[in-house]
Amino acid sequence: MILNIIYWATQRKWLLISLFLATVLYLLPTPQGLTAAGYHTIIIVLSTILLIIFEPIPLPAVAMLILVFQVLFGIATPNQVASSFMSDAVFFIMGSLMLAVAIVSQDLDTRLALGIINITGHKTWRIIAGFVAVCALLSSFIGEHTVTAMMMPVGLTLVRHTSRDPKKVAGLTSLILFSIAYGSAMGSIGTPSGGGRNVIMIGYLSQFGMGNLTYLDWMKYAYPILLIEIPLAIMILWWTFRPEKMILDSAVRKLKVQVARSGQITGSQITAMGVFVLVFLGWVFLSPKIGLGIVALMGVVLYLAMGLVEWQDLNRNTNWGVIMLFGSAISIGIQMKDTGAALWVANNVIEGLQVITSNVDFSRSFVSIFLTAGLTNILSNAATVAVLGPIVLNMGGNAVMVALSTALASAFAYLTVVASPTCMIIHSSGLVKPSDYLRAGWKMTVMSITVLLLFIHLFWPLMG
Amino acid sequence: MxxxxxxxxxxxxxxxxxxxxxxxxxxxxxxxxxxxxxxxxxxxxxxxxxxxxxxxxxxxxxxxxxxxxxxxxxxxxxxxxxxxxxxxxxxxxxxxxxxxxxxxxxxxxxxxxxxxxxxxxxxxxxxxxxxxxxxxxxxxxGSKGRNMAHDLLQYLPTSVLVMKNVNLDHHYRILLCVDDSSATDRAVRFGATIAKQMNFPVTIMTVSKTEEFGPGYSGAAEAASQHLESQQVDHEQKFITGDPVNSFIETAGEDHLIVMGSSSKSALAKFFLGSKPMKTLEKANCPILVVRDK
The missing domain is CATH 3.40.50.620 (HUPs)
Known part of the structure; x- marks a missing residue:
């Protein structure tokens, strides 16, 4: 009995620490300039961050805890909590997780493999360039994890056809896997549908009445950044991970033979691609009126109605806990704004940064770019936007630009395994080490931040 | 089994x-x-x-x-x-x-x-x-993890064999650590089985902090010797005065398989104070089997 209690306490120590922290903060007097409700909201956010990072309890439990605390601390009524829990951004996250399953289950990976190889030929550097470019361009529309899931088998099959002994192709393996992961992560900035966090930010903007960003507007600002980053990322990866072979002719030949076995493209594959084109057109033309999430759900309905995917498959591979978590995170984000907590934190941060500089523009960029890029590597990219979004939007300046730069910086999740789904997916292959992320990641981070700063200060002002 | x-x-x-x-x-x-x-x-x-x-x-x-x-x-x-x-x-x-x-x-x-x-x-x-x-x-x-020794012995409900620094070409001796704890009996039987099947000679070792070896200690050592005798296992017996954990580690070096019984201390005492097997497991530079009472 005692042993079980000791064990439970050691396993759940981060739950105990976060509850302890919350209790201590609760007992302290409310800081000046902050309402009780605002202070309690901040307490919930801080303890939730610990629970998301260390996962001492299942995520759905964290999600429900956020909702329960909002009511218990008197921040909002049950019905207010319930209505802030569901939003178009949550619909989008739910829809995009399901679209991923629907697309991945079409076995389009073999088509993709053939397409890339036919264009790139058998030189290693060309194949790597092809991987980064294709991953980045595709993920900007269909989401980073969908592309990583489809490209991983292609990349690893090439590696396996090169040598059966992983030690002999360690450099090539890292090069290919990071081309896929970083290419996809980079691509996710291109359009709102590249990642759930982009939609969370758009949701905050419109919910707080601070502005609107359409699908095409987003592309206009973000896509050029993506296009410039592609060649730079290829060079960084090539210089960081040296492949053992400069030509993969026999591996490419074997891959072609393997892919040829899957036969001609099928009718359902063509239909599946057609449905996605419709979804894309919906995002571009309909979403300003009906929302990005609703369009994603329409796509899911189409896939189901046309029998292109089974509900059982969707249900099995959709992580409902994640959907609940983002529902709760956005809900508490809205309370951050409504209780004035976000404004209070924003003012204090800007005031605190005056020790370094009195330039408010610099302070704003520091939080929206550097702090976001740092936190994204610890907390995950989407959760970072959910937490920091309301704060950066309250720091003044052009809200749309601040929203964009924060959402874009959250994609600079290159340094750790836990930074993004793509980083975690390539790590699950057991073939890359956490230190590999640092080796290539810091260069990618410096490059991405530099390009983003150039755009914010030079090009975006010209675009109006 | x-x-x-x-x-x-x-x-x-x-x-x-x-x-x-x-x-x-x-x-x-x-x-x-x-x-x-x-x-x-x-x-x-x-x-x-x-x-x-x-x-x-x-x-x-x-x-x-x-x-x-x-x-x-x-x-x-x-x-x-x-x-x-x-x-x-x-x-x-x-x-x-x-x-x-x-x-x-x-x-x-x-x-x-x-x-x-x-x-x-x-x-x-x-x-x-x-x-x-x-x-x-x-x-x-064997793992270099700091708390591994503690966690393995505290939380696993089984006996634990930790393969520290194993050399497959080496012909090991068994260092059978015997005292008055309730798990010693089972440790002796486990040690004897391994020794007999794998043809490892055994050193039975009893360590007391004082010059005197109480009846619990000498009785356990005698019982261990008798059991090995009955199993026709080649063995020797050592009585040493000093710190038990250090004596086990020094004698074992890298060429023994240590076999010892688990501690009979309470979970709380082990959590705060540790135990002989925990400390031995932490410091040992050879494989070690800690046998549970049941």
């Missing part, structure tokens, strides 16, 4: 698997080989599993399955398993069971071993595994 053997990779688990399977064989025990790998963050688990499903279509499997494949082949090569023509190992036969994956193996393979894949914290997963089946001994490779 069933033993649990944890593997992480061919590089780090080869000696653990070889020597561990020999020990299991000397008891005539079944063996469950369990791979415990890192668990994807829950936030991404669904997306990782989607990627894994796609990889499996291309016959690229979970890294743990490749480790289990190596373990299975190695057990056939070393003679633990009968080497029949039927390969027996098929990744498609991994069956999801509650919180683990287990491979359905054909014929006699299925009776001799289990191949299990788990993801998560090593201690937590071994504990869960122990609640699935009646294991007598858990075998694990």
């Amino acid at each position: 069933k033993f649990l053997l944890a593997v992480s990779s061919q590089e780090f688990s080869e000696s653990t698997l070889r020597m561990g399977s020999k020990v299991a064989k000397s008891f005539g025990a079944q063996l469950a080989v369990v791979y415990v790998g890192p668990k994807p963050k829950e936030l991404y688990a669904g997306r990782v599993s989607l990627a894994r499903d796609t990889l499996a279509k291309w016959e690229i499997y979970h890294p743990g399955i490749e480790v289990l494949r190596w373990a299975f082949d190695d057990l056939k090569t070393s003679g633990f398993l009968e080497n029949s023509d039927d390969n027996g190992f098929n990744p498609l036969n991994m069956v999801e069971e509650k919180d683990r994956y287990r491979m359905a193996l054909p014929g006699s393979y299925g009776q001799d071993i289990d191949l299990i894949l788990r993801e998560g914290d090593i201690i937590d997963e071994l504990r869960r595994e122990c609640s699935e089946d009646e294991y007598t001994v858990s075998i694990i490779g």
Whole structure:
């Protein structure tokens, strides 16, 4: 009995620490300039961050805890909590997780493999360039994890056809896997549908009445950044991970033979691609009126109605806990704004940064770019936007630009395994080490931040 | 009798698997080989599993399955398993069971071993595994983790064999540490079985902090000697005055397999103060078996 209690306490120590922290903060007097409700909201956010990072309890439990605390601390009524829990951004996250399953289950990976190889030929550097470019361009529309899931088998099959002994192709393996992961992560900035966090930010903007960003507007600002980053990322990866072979002719030949076995493209594959084109057109033309999430759900309905995917498959591979978590995170984000907590934190941060500089523009960029890029590597990219979004939007300046730069910086999740789904997916292959992320990641981070700063200060002002 | 053997990779688990399977064989025990790998963050688990499903279509499997494949082949090569023509190992036969994956193996393979894949914290997963089946001994490779010794002995409900610094070419002696604790009896029987089957000579060692050896100590040493005698195991006896843990470590060096009983202290006392087996396990530079009372 005692042993079980000791064990439970050691396993759940981060739950105990976060509850302890919350209790201590609760007992302290409310800081000046902050309402009780605002202070309690901040307490919930801080303890939730610990629970998301260390996962001492299942995520759905964290999600429900956020909702329960909002009511218990008197921040909002049950019905207010319930209505802030569901939003178009949550619909989008739910829809995009399901679209991923629907697309991945079409076995389009073999088509993709053939397409890339036919264009790139058998030189290693060309194949790597092809991987980064294709991953980045595709993920900007269909989401980073969908592309990583489809490209991983292609990349690893090439590696396996090169040598059966992983030690002999360690450099090539890292090069290919990071081309896929970083290419996809980079691509996710291109359009709102590249990642759930982009939609969370758009949701905050419109919910707080601070502005609107359409699908095409987003592309206009973000896509050029993506296009410039592609060649730079290829060079960084090539210089960081040296492949053992400069030509993969026999591996490419074997891959072609393997892919040829899957036969001609099928009718359902063509239909599946057609449905996605419709979804894309919906995002571009309909979403300003009906929302990005609703369009994603329409796509899911189409896939189901046309029998292109089974509900059982969707249900099995959709992580409902994640959907609940983002529902709760956005809900508490809205309370951050409504209780004035976000404004209070924003003012204090800007005031605190005056020790370094009195330039408010610099302070704003520091939080929206550097702090976001740092936190994204610890907390995950989407959760970072959910937490920091309301704060950066309250720091003044052009809200749309601040929203964009924060959402874009959250994609600079290159340094750790836990930074993004793509980083975690390539790590699950057991073939890359956490230190590999640092080796290539810091260069990618410096490059991405530099390009983003150039755009914010030079090009975006010209675009109006 | 069933033993649990944890593997992480061919590089780090080869000696653990070889020597561990020999020990299991000397008891005539079944063996469950369990791979415990890192668990994807829950936030991404669904997306990782989607990627894994796609990889499996291309016959690229979970890294743990490749480790289990190596373990299975190695057990056939070393003679633990009968080497029949039927390969027996098929990744498609991994069956999801509650919180683990287990491979359905054909014929006699299925009776001799289990191949299990788990993801998560090593201690937590071994504990869960122990609640699935009646294991007598858990075998694990030596780890430099600071709290590993404590956690293994505190939280696993089985006896624990830690394969520290194993040299497969070495002919080990057994250092049988004997005192008045209730688990000593079983430790002596376990030590004798291994010594007899693997042809290891035994040193029975009793250490007292004072010059005097109480009746509990001398009685246990005498009983141990008699048992080894009856099993016709080559042995010698040592009575030493000094600090028990240091004496065990010094005598054992790198060429002994230490066998000792677990501590009878309460869980709370062990948590705050540690115990003799915990300290020995932490400091030892050779394989060590800590035997539980039951």
